[in-house]
Amino acid sequence: MSVTDTQATMESDLDRAVEELKVGAERWAQLPVADRGALFRRVHAAIADVAEEWATTAAEAKHIAPSAPYLGEEWMTGPYGALESAATYARSYEALAAGGSPLDGLDVGTAPGERVAVRVLPRSAQEWVLFNGFQAEVWMAPGVPERQVRDEAGLRAGAVGEYGGVGLVLGAGNISSIAPLDAFYELVAHNRASLVKLNPTFGGLLGVYRRALAPLIEAGVVRIVNGDAAVGGYLTRHSGIDKVHITGSAVTHDAIVWGTGEEAERRRAENDPRLGVPITSELGGVAPVIVVPGRWSAADLRFQAEHVATMRLHNAGHNCVAGQVVVLSADWAQKDAFLAELRRALATTPARDTWYPGADAKVARAAEAHPDAEHAGAGLLTEVAAGDPACTDEYFAPVLAWTQLPGQGAEFLSAAVSFANDSLSGTLGANVLVRPQERRAMGDAFDDAIADLRYGNIAINAWTGMSFLLPGATWGAFPGHTLADVGSGVDVVHNGHLLDRPERTVVTGPFRAFPRSVLHGELSLFPKPPWFGSSRSVTDTGRQLTRYATAPSWGRLVPVLLAAFRS
Known part of the structure; x- marks a missing residue:
């Protein structure tokens, strides 16, 4: 033929x-x-x-x-x-x-900026046990009243x-x-x-x-x-x-909408897309990991360094929410200690091959742009500043950058939020790590800073990868992108409770894993997350979790917990 x-x-x-x-x-x-x-x-x-x-x-x-x-x-x-x-x-x-x-059976509350917040985790007693210490809320746009949120839920x-x-x-x-x-x-x-x-x-x-x-x-x-x-x-x-x-990727999206080369330039100038039907999209971006300074123990430094390494190395770095730029305080007395633990975590996380097409070329491009980058395990670690390619190019590979900004407490957090909003490409996911004491000390200033983060998914002491897997969460960029400036995409998916025009999902987790969480006053029984790169039981946990999801019951929940506590 x-x-x-x-x-x-x-x-x-x-x-x-x-x-x-x-x-x-x-x-x-x-x-x-x-x-x-x-x-x-x-x-x-x-x-x-x-x-x-x-x-x-x-x-x-x-x-x-x-x-x-x-x-x-x-x-x-x-x-x-x-x-x-x-x-x-x-x-x-x-x-x-x-x-x-x-929305029946879900708690509906408020969030900063006159927002309605719909609690989508936990939704049941079993979820409360399974994700003990975690919660997730979908925030609606400012000023939308609760009655409207309830009336419009269900979409079509x-x-x-x-x-x-x-x-x-x-x-x-x-x-x-x-x-x-x-x-x-x-x-x-x-x-x-x-x-x-x-x-x-x-x-x-x-x-x-x-x-x-x-x-x-x-x-x-x-x-x-x-x-x-x-x-x-x-x-x-x-x-x-x-x-x-x-x-x-935005490159593929734009080729579909506008074409390539001279055709794309002409069509953009004339606002004449070649695609004649609507398009929605999820296109990734450069995800920040904002580390709020505080007095961390050696165990805290080690645990959160593993947390950041997991955000980067999960799936060999081929994730649209892989943390790419770690934002540290230049005035944090433990900054160097944290970086030392981060290097160790990157080097000791079980090695995996970069399998996604084009990933090796991206790593090579990152190495060329950062000749002083450190080789940590199978990846690269490099310091950057605003305007660096690492801030604008989603590497989709095991390349992790870090930057430092002045300040402590609310002053630092405000500067870090501005850096993430203004200097990093995309608005899909942002992560914030903060010790409970510092969060309490900042009070409303912390909540206001989270509200100021222009990202469609935010994780506090968690990873936005959780938001992807929670069926009641929304998944997509922060609202406001257009065909001409698509950023991380347009509209959301998942959204299991079918909320109309959600703004973002915010996931919050414990700063420490059990048992240290309880010893330090956090009422969380969650062990080291099974998705951590250093977990010893991720395969058994994943298998048992899937078995539980096929027919949820208390009896099937127990093997999940037993596997997770072996992590």
Whole structure:
């Protein structure tokens, strides 16, 4: 068969898939809300059936050996995340079908700046035990009243009779749950069927995905295909596609919207996008880790250094929320001690290969831009200042930078927030590490500083990677980006309680792990997080956590806790 014939066959197959999705979206529009919830219960069961194959196939795609100590990451960021999402959407549908709201049973409070805050973790007694010491809130925009938040929750999930069309989901190639979760959100929030084009790195997962999402495929609202850039290009220009969603880079987004080279320059000047349909996006960025100075013990320094190293080295650094610039106080007496522990943590975290295409070239580019960078384990550590490439180029690789600003307490935090907002590219995720004593001493000034951080996901004594996996959390850039200046993207995904126009998610965790947390007055029984690079039980914890998510019960929760406490 000639190249021309092969291309024609490919295009014919894609055309047929789009037509099938149109029919499926029309049927979905008429499907009662209760039946939609029941369908997501079947999706949940289908994911459970392929969970082990999903995790192991994702590991193979990343060249992770079965004996690797970090194999459990693939359980947590793959089938576990998908299971939690499917279950949460099912519950939201069930609440709407019963005449209620997806917010029923959730605490709704306030946040700084006249914001409404919806508590999305913990939502149950089991979650309180499982994530003891952690909480998560979705903050709405300033001035939106609680009544409006409640009335508008649900988005289009309860809109029977509304045809949402067919969307194109361009899947990411770094975390295996991203593409399915994006398709879920298109369907639940917008009644839109999805043609999911996988990133080539996850081409081997095609069969797993098709079995996991079989109920949606049989209903005609999801189709999943492999393909290269040519397939993506054909689909973005397809007359049957009503909307595009991409998880990836701003460069790819802009090529889709504006083209490349002279064409892009002309179209930008004329404000004439080549893409004729709406597009939403999650595009990453340069994530800060703000370290508020205080009097830390040796154990505190060691624990939080491991925390920062994990933010950078998880998934070999191929994460859109991998902490990239650590912001320290130049006046912190323990700054050098912290940096020494950070070097040790980077060097002793189990080594892993940079598997994502182009990562080695990015590391080489970072090394060339920073000839004085230290080699720590498999990565680089370098000091930078505002304007450095590390502040504007998301490396997506094991490269960690640090910078220092003057000040202590609220003065330092205010300066660090300004640096993150004004000097770092992107608005997806920011992390803040602060000892409880310093947080209390700052009072309202601390809360106001968090409100001033223009990021769609903020983690206080936690990592924004948690926000990605919490099904009730929102995931996306801070509002305000446009097609012309897309930053970290437009709109959100996940959002299991279907909040309308959320501003951000804020996750808060304990400064210390159990038992030191209790010894220092923090009421948290959470051990060293199993996602830490130094965890000894991440694989067992990931497997047990996924088993728990297939059928949550107190009996299945116990093995998760036992595994986690061996970390």
